[in-house]
Amino acid sequence: MDIVTKQLKLEELSDLKYEVHIGDSEAVKYCKIMILKFVGEYGYGSGGNSDAIYMCAIGKAVLEAWEPSGLILDFSELTYEWGDQLEDVFYIGEDQYRNIPFPVALIVGEHSEEAIRTLILGVYSDQTTDDIDWVHRDLNSAWTFIEEKLTEYDRNKRL
Numbered sequence: 001m002d003i004v005t006k007q008l009k010l011e012e013l014s015d016l017k018y019e020v021h022i023g024d025s026e027a028v029k030y031c032k033i034m035i036l037k038f039v040g041e042y043g044y045g046s047g048g049n050s051d052a053i054y055m056c057a058i059g060k061a062v063l064e065a066w067e068p069s070g071l072i073l074d075f076s077e078l079t080y081e082w083g084d085q086l087e088d089v090f091y092i093g094e095d096q097y098r099n100i101p102f103p104v105a106l107i108v109g110e111h112s113e114e115a116i117r118t119l120i121l122g123v124y125s126d127q128t129t130d131d132i133d134w135v136h137r138d139l140n141s142a143w144t145f146i147e148e149k150l151t152e153y154d155r156n157k158r159l
Contacts, residue, residue: 031069048083059092103149
């Protein structure tokens with residue numbers, strides 16, 4: 001019997017690059033916060049589907065490997081114009097610890113903010129990304145958001 005296979009690698013799904021950074025929470029001493037940064041150009045429309053699949057796979061892998069208490073998705077250097085499947089990436093970590101809350105924040109950049117705004121709020125919405133509490137324009141703001149959520153969860157004995 002001839003068994004024919006093809007070797008595959010996650011990197012074949014996308015040209016996007018990623019970085020992972022971890023830092024200690026100042027608010028809740030035993031918690032760590034992860035920054036998962038994606039850099040590059042997300043494919044337009046359905047051309048970005050494999051990018052979203054790649055981003056989700058990387059996200060699940062790094063959360064499994066380092067088990068942070070919160071996540072910041074950094075899209076500050078991601079170019080994104082259109083493609084609904086990117087929304088799947090926003091849910092990375094939602095089932096990380098079952099009944100323990102897992103805060104997620106998103107950093108947008110000049111080449112992603114407007115398209116992400118319309119993805120989340122709708123094309124005809126008058127709202128801005130300022131109206132979405134988990135979306136931020138810089139790392140300090142996103143980090144503070146995660147710290148506040150961790151503090152709230154710790155205070156309510158949910159961590």
